[in-house]
């Protein structure tokens with residue numbers, strides 16, 4: 001399903017109440033304006049843009065069981081999950097444009113509903129695996145993974161309105177790539193669950209290609225599962241993608257990020273990708289341009305873009321002048 | 322001919338009518354002002370600066386057979402070709418400072434006239450191999466390679482005033498390094514002619530050193546041919562060289578660029594280098610400084626600069642205080 | 643002595659009379675304000691900040707035997723040396739925050755006094771090994787190494803007030819990493835003394851991990867010696883750490899810098915680190931932020947920071963909600 005062609009469904013997830021900086025909700029519109037959709041079409045993809053999740057945040061919201069803006073986080077992600085399921089069921093790779101990473105609650109859930117045999121690559125400077133009980137900040141964008149993991153079921157509080165959601169993936173089917181700012185309790189969870197966690201040290205040591213290969217061998221040992229890549233733009237180094245809320249130096253180069261996504265694309269089993277935490281309100285105009293550009297290249301790589309190019313379909317002769 | 326010494330002839334090619342953004346014609350003067358010539362002298366090269374090509378662009382110009390500014394492109398390059406031949410015949414490595422990449426029409430032709438047994442490394446984000454018939458833009462900076470390739474002779478239109486030029490190199494003696502934005506017809510040509518094309522994926526995968534080694538083994542299998550490197554500054558990543566007209570993310574680091582040029586220098590057969598597409602009118606002052614600095618380091622690497630340094634010639638004792 | 647724990651003593655060396663640009667003396671205060679100390683505590687280090695060297699520069703100073711500001715250079719470093727010895731004798735890794743690199747006179751001497759069996763990694767774009775007789779500039783920040791090397795004793799002038807200092811390390815116990823701007827006489831010294839000098843070409847060729855391994859095998863072949871890393875921030879590429887006085891493109895990435903320091907930390911024998919040549923008066927506000935951030939990450943790496951994180955000490959169960 002590679003070679004100059006990919007069926008892609010795009011969904012915008014303009015939500016930023018999973019953390020405290022306004023702006024990430026503007027991600028989808030800025031990414032579209034920067035030409036992300038056109039770029040995918042230009043490289044030969046069959047793109048359907050399903051627009052943004054239609055959502056009016058409730059003004060009355062609060063922190064419940066240490067989840068800030070709980071009501072909105074849950075309501076937004078319920079809608080998003082349904083949409084993601086629908087797009088995947090239509091046979092398109094679902095590309096979700098965040099929003100902060102709390103939208104990973106909906107994207108991963110929606111994917112797992114449509115395709116229960118799915119493995120997940122979490123590409124991020126952060127592990128985002130806090131339970132509400134271990135979180136220092138109460139920010140939902142630091143928790144999405146914990147909600148999905150079956151082995152953590154007993155550690156989760158009951159959250160009102162969250163009945164539509166249940167953990168649907170085992171920790172053994174999740175891998176991290178790009179970690180470099182992991183909180184102690186997050187590390188504890190990773191170790192207790194024996195998760196595959198490739199920090200920047202491992203990525204630097206073995207190279208991004210080997211890192212992806214190893215991670216996939218751990219979370220999809222028979223090469224049979226659908227794959228979901230949840231790509232936090234802060235996995236990239238802040239020099240390569242500065243406009244994001246919680247930058248940490250020492251990250252992936254854009255080349256490593258695109259290599260990662262292209263590698264996963266080439267399995268033929270990549271069925272959902274999130275690109276999150278682009279915050280257009282942070283940094284200079286030049287920073288923003290660099291960040292939007294990086295996101296566009298990530299999207300193209302997820303669609304299988306090969307930098308060497310492709311010959312036009314069906315044409316075999318060089319045109320005469 | 323290495324070791325702290327290189328005989329270099331510099332020629333400025335202040336021409337930017339091969340594309341639509343003004344500014345690249347200012348490249349030579351800005352590069353000189355940034356100390357490129359002095360820097361080469363400082364690392365021990367024997368430099369002769371032959372100044373700029375003396376050229377008054379004709380105001381009456383037009384697009385002929387889909388070549389914009391055809392008259393000026395052809396006239397400028399005729400002069401440039403002669404100059405390059407002359408410098409190479411004097412036994413100096415000819416370093417041409419662009420100018421947009423349409424000046425590759427003159428540099429490569431001039432080199433081939435002086436040394437027909439020459440192979441060519443095209444280091445660029447783009448393939449620049451459109452014929453006038455396949456070009457979408459009509460910009461000559463996207464066509465220079467096509468004019469030089471013998472195998473494309475029959476696909477070329479006759480251009481008035483271009484009789485001084487003829488294709489003088491086989492596609493088998495040309496390799497690309499750094500590609501990441503190749504148009505479909507360009508790819509078709511590359512494939513039909515079986516050319517060696519190392520995109521950023523291949524460079525990232527095997528490393529720049531192996532990439533150069535492989536490319537040279539393809540285009541110069543007996544290690545006998547003269548070598549020409551036409552280095553488009555946009556082969557570098559825009560973070561490393563931002564002031565250029567058609568930047569594409571995901572490019573070479575400056576370290577990879579210098580490694581490439583130093584490797585070719587060490588063959589002892591590098592006889593011409595172009596550094597093109599520096600556009601001093603693009604980007605911030607800081608962007609420009611970074612770009613000029615990058616170009617200076619590329620020039621030094623082409624001259625064989627070794628970052629570990631060289632002891633002073635003829636002195637074997639540490640001075641007493 | 644690794645694993646989420648390091649006993650560190652910090653000393654500020656606010657001195658910039660070893661070269662001509664004001665500002666490096668502000669390094670310690672800006673680094674502290676940027677949270678370097680808190681960051682080390684946050685990753686679990688036992689940090690004692692010993693404050694800055696208390697020093698009033700003499701206004702009457704001059705160039706003696708081609709050492710500019712000789713009196714101040716010598717007086718400052720005498721104080722610094724004593725402080726470094728004291729911190730190391732207390733069993734803490736001594737982290738010295740420069741200041742320009744002339745403070746390496748004091749840090750290395752103080753270390754060697756406390757631990758004579760010490761080897762030295764000089765991580766720098768420059769070799770800083772000029773004797774007063776070979777220096778073009780008279781800047782002491784280009785000379786510190788020469789003062790320490792036993793084999794150079796006979797090439798040194800007598801400097802008034804410098805009797806407290808004597809060369810205490812053999813050239814065979816010193817290695818360079820990151821060189822890319824080495825003066826001819828410096829190279830002569832390196833070659834005459836047979837020193838291990840890994841320029842950016844070697845680092846790029848074999849990778850930073852192998853480079854460190856090789857350098858340590860040369861300067862500490864039995865894995866028995868204490869180690870001192872004197873890290874000039876200009877070893878990093880100017881894109882990664884722009885606010886410094888003598889930037890040279892083509893340097894280490896921050897990832898390579900942290901990898902280097904973490905590798906040395908893991909020997910268990912790293913007992914002193916200098917981070918020097920951060921100049922808060924150079925570059926834009928954004929440049930400064932990037933530079934301070936880089937220095938903070940270097941300090942953490944020297945303290946053994948692992949980007950994959952550590953579980954909380956003494957806790958083995960995931961908290962219930």
Ligand SMILES: [Mn+2]
Pocket residue numbers: 101124126128141232277
């Ligand atoms: Mn995240």
Ligand SMILES: [Mn+2]
Pocket residue numbers: 124125126232234235246277
């Ligand atoms: Mn993150």
Ligand SMILES: [Mn+2]
Pocket residue numbers: 422445447449462553
């Ligand atoms: Mn070009």
Ligand SMILES: [Mn+2]
Pocket residue numbers: 445446447553555556567598
């Ligand atoms: Mn180009």
Ligand SMILES: [Mn+2]
Pocket residue numbers: 743766768770783874919
């Ligand atoms: Mn230094």
Ligand SMILES: [Mn+2]
Pocket residue numbers: 766767768874876877888919
């Ligand atoms: Mn330096």
